[in-house]
């Protein structure tokens with residue numbers, strides 16, 4: 001059954017691209033990509049995000065999808081939702097419109113250079129949004145656009161604090177989710193993503209003149225430095241458990257015993273059990289004074305605050321879709337690889353919904369989040385074929401729900 005369906009649409013996909021001089025991206029889609037890449041949509045640029053949404057919404061509506069806009073707690077933020085009229089979504093296509101590139105930065109333009117398209121967000125993930133439209137248009141042309149829901153948020157690059165709950169609510173009861181983040185540089189998709197916590201520890205001591213009466217001080221900087229060394233030693237990089245003391249602040253002047261110091265750790269882990277173990281260890285470390293003043297009978301005190309949280313996306317949540325995608329890729333003669341990564345996406349935020357997910361299905365290239373960000377046109381074409389076929393299989397097959 002699956003094989004029959006595959007060969008039917010496959011001929012359609014091939015017919016659609018036959019005659020093109022080089023495999024690549026259709027000019028109407030590269031023009032749309034240029035248009036949205038050149039609208040700055042750094043996460044805080046709410047006006048730019050609104051402008052880009054206004055370009056995209058009619059494109060999805062033109063495919064016959066019903067658009068709805070869901071306002072979020074921060075003024076000007078929205079989740080866009082597009083549904084096929086059948087009202088029974090089987091596959092969720094997830095994308096974000098925000099980028100990491102500031103409005104004042106120098107990297108704002110789109111450049112078409114051989115096999116490369118360059119620009120801010122060209123793969124992360126405006127190229128993914130254009131690919132999404134392109135895939136849906138192919139399915140529509142074949143009369144097979146159904147059972148699809150699209151969600152596009154505008155705060156992914158800061159961990160989706162405003163949109164997370166809305167995404168989860170609209171993902172409920174949808175069995176499959178494709179997250180259009182860029183593929184890895186060799187085209188691999190993402191098999192699992194680490195969970196993330198940002199933990200801030202603040203040590204408080206007692207200030208004193210460093211030359212006149214150091215014996216009356218309690219050095220919070222030293223206390224914290226010792227704790228940083230202990231906490232960093234909890235890392236087990238081989239199993240994806242890392243602890244990065246990325247930001248340190250402390251003290252006021254060289255000649256004053258430091259009375260306050262803080263560190264923010266970025267902790268990454270592949271299993272919640274690892275996080276719980278490390279969290280308990282950090283708690284225990286923070287409860288001890290690593291600098292103690294015997295004379296004052298007082299030691300430094302440490303408080304912990306959690307600043308950010310992203311659950312892990314474990315491999316069990318991606319295995320089924322990865323297997324489906326691999327079968328399609330092989331039938332198309334495309335290589336297929338899935339790899340664990342340490343960074344996060346909305347795939348992490350959707351991992352608790354019970355849906356089967358695949359992340360990193362978007363077009364790829366290199367230089368993500370830098371002024372070298374680029375998309376390979378040939379990679380776009382391969383993804384278009386793969387996703388059109390995969391989406392076809394997932395939406396048309398009956399009785400094959402996970």
Ligand SMILES: [Zn+2]
Pocket residue numbers: 096124125156181182
């Ligand atoms: Zn992204």
